[in-house]
Amino acid sequence: MSQERRARISQKLDDIERFVDWEVLVKPVRVIDKSGTKKGGRPRYPLLKMIKLLFLQYLYNLSDPKLEDQLLDRRSFREFVGIVSDVEVPDFTTVWVFKETLVEHELMDSLFESIVAQLESRQLILRKGTIVDASIIESSNRPLSKKKRAELEAKRQGDKTSVAQLDLDAHATEKRGKKYFGYKGHIGLDVGSKLIRRRAFTSANVHEGALQRGYSQVKLFCGDERSFFGDKAYSNNQDKRDCRTKGIFYGVLDKATRRRCLSNRQKTRNGCLSRVRSAVEHPFAYMADKLSYKEAVARTRARNSLRFDMNCVLHNVMRGIYLLKAQGRWMA
Template sequence: MIRGLFLQHLYQLSDPQLEDQLIDRLSFRRFAGLPLEQQVPDFSTFWRFRQALAEGGHLEDLFREVTGQLEAKGLILKRGTVVDATIIESAGRPLSDEAREELEQDPSSQIDTDADSTQKGGTHYLGYKGHIGVDVGSKLIRRVSFTEASPHDSTQLETLLSGDERAIFGDKAYPSRDLKLRCRKEGIYYGILDKAYRNRPLSGSQKRRNTRKRRVRRYGEHPFSAIKQRYGMAVATAKTKIRNKAQFIMAALCWNIERSISWAKKEWKVTPAAAT
C-alpha cells in the first residue's frame, strides 16, 4: 500500500488512476509487490489508507524511517542545513467571517477552512507553508514541517534543524540573536543572511557575506521546485490541512528517494577517483 502511494505521487495519479495503472501495468505491480493472482485494492481503499496514515501521524514516521536509511548508507553529509519555506496556495477562495461562522455550524467537506492568508512582496496569498531543512551538498531533506500560511518562517527554525550540522543557512526571514550566539559557542557556522533595518543599511562586508551565503542557501530551492512541479504540490488541492500535509510529506519523500539514487551514483563515481 505504501509503495502504491509512492507511485501515485511520482506519477501524479488520482486514486482511481492508481487502481487502473496497477491493474494494467506489470512494472507497477512488481514495484508494489502485487502478484498477478492477487486482486488490486480499489481506489477507496487507497484513500482510506492514506487518510489513516495522515491522521495517525504515521507519514512522519515513514519520513523518519526513510531518512534514517539514507543516513545509514552515508548519503547524508551533515555538513550543514539549509532552512527554507514556500507558500503553497490553496485551490479554494478566501472566506469571509460570516461564511466561516456558517461553516462552523454546518461544515462542508468541499470547502477548505484550514487555509489562512499571508502577504509576501505586497501580494496576498491564501493557503499553507511547507518548510524543509535540507542537507548541504546532498540536497536531501532531513526535516519537514507544514503550517498554515500566516505563521512566520522563523517559528519553524528549530523544528528544521537536526542538531548535528556544522553550519546553518537561511534567508532573511530566519535571523536569531540567540541562535547566532549558540552557533558561536558550539563552533557552528552561522549562515543566515544579514538583514538591513531602518537607518541601519548593510555594510559592504555584510553584502559580500550575503552573496557567498546565497550560493549555499539556494540548495533549498531545488527540492521545492520538484515538490511543486513534479510531485503535484503546486496548489494545495485537498480541503483540510492534514490531507495537504500528507501530500507534502509524500512529495518530500519522493524527492529524497529520487535524489538519493542520483546522489549515490555521483558518490560512486567520485569516491574511486578520490581514492586514486
C-alpha cells in the same frame, strides 16, 4: 506508449525497489494492522503493497481513482507493487482509507524518519550544515473572509460534514506585495547532499522564523550540523548568540531595518551566503516540476501534509539513488 518510455518507467521503479528497505519502512505502520485480532470484517490489504501504492500515486501525481485505473492498465505498476492479477488491484476507496488511517495515527513522521535513517546508514548525509526555507503552496479553494471563516468554524464544531468541502485550515499571506491563500512547506536541507532531514507543513500565515526561534528548540535543524543557513526571514539575534556559543557557523542573511541599511560588507556577505543557500530551492523545484506539486487540493491541513511528506520522501529516495550512482556505489 513507446518501448523506450516504458523502459524508463520500469527502470525508475526498479531503482526505487532496490534502494528502499521496505521491511524497515513497513515496521512503524504495523500498528494499524488488526488482521491478527478476533475482530471481524474484510482483511486489510497488505501494508507493504499499500505503501508502494503511495509511492506510485505521488511519483506520478495520480488521484485515487486514476491510480486504480493505472494499476489495471500498466504491468510495470503491478510488478512494482507485487500484484499478480487484476483481481488483486485494490479499489480507490481502499487507498483513500489507508491514507486517512496514516493521518489519523500520525504515522508520516515515522515513514519519513525511516527513509532518513536509511540514507544515514548509506553515509549519504554529510552533516556539514542545514539550509532552511519554506515554499508557499496555494490552496485550490477560494479564500474566506474573517466573518465567513468564523461562521464556518462555529458550524464545523456542530457538524463536520456540513463544511467538508471547504478548507478551513488554509490561510492567507502576502509576499512581495502579492497575496496567497494556502499553506507553507518547510524543509531543513543537508548541505552538500541536498537531502531533506527535517520538514514541517503549516498554514501560509505562519512565519518561517516561528519554527526556529531558539537554536536548542529548532524544528528544522537536527543539532549535529556544523553550520546553518537561511534567508532574512530566519534572522534572529538569540539564535546567532546560541550558535556562536556552540561553535556553529551562523549563515543566515543579514536583514536591513528601518533605521539601518546594510553595509557593503553585509551585502557582500549575503551574496556569498546566498550561493550556498540557493541549493534549498532544488527540492521545491523537483516537487513542482517532476511531481507536479503545484497546489494543495485536499480540504484539511493533515491531508495536504501527507502529500507534502510523501513528496519529501520521494525526493530523498530519488536523490539518494542519484548520489549512489554518482559515487560509483550503485551496484547494477
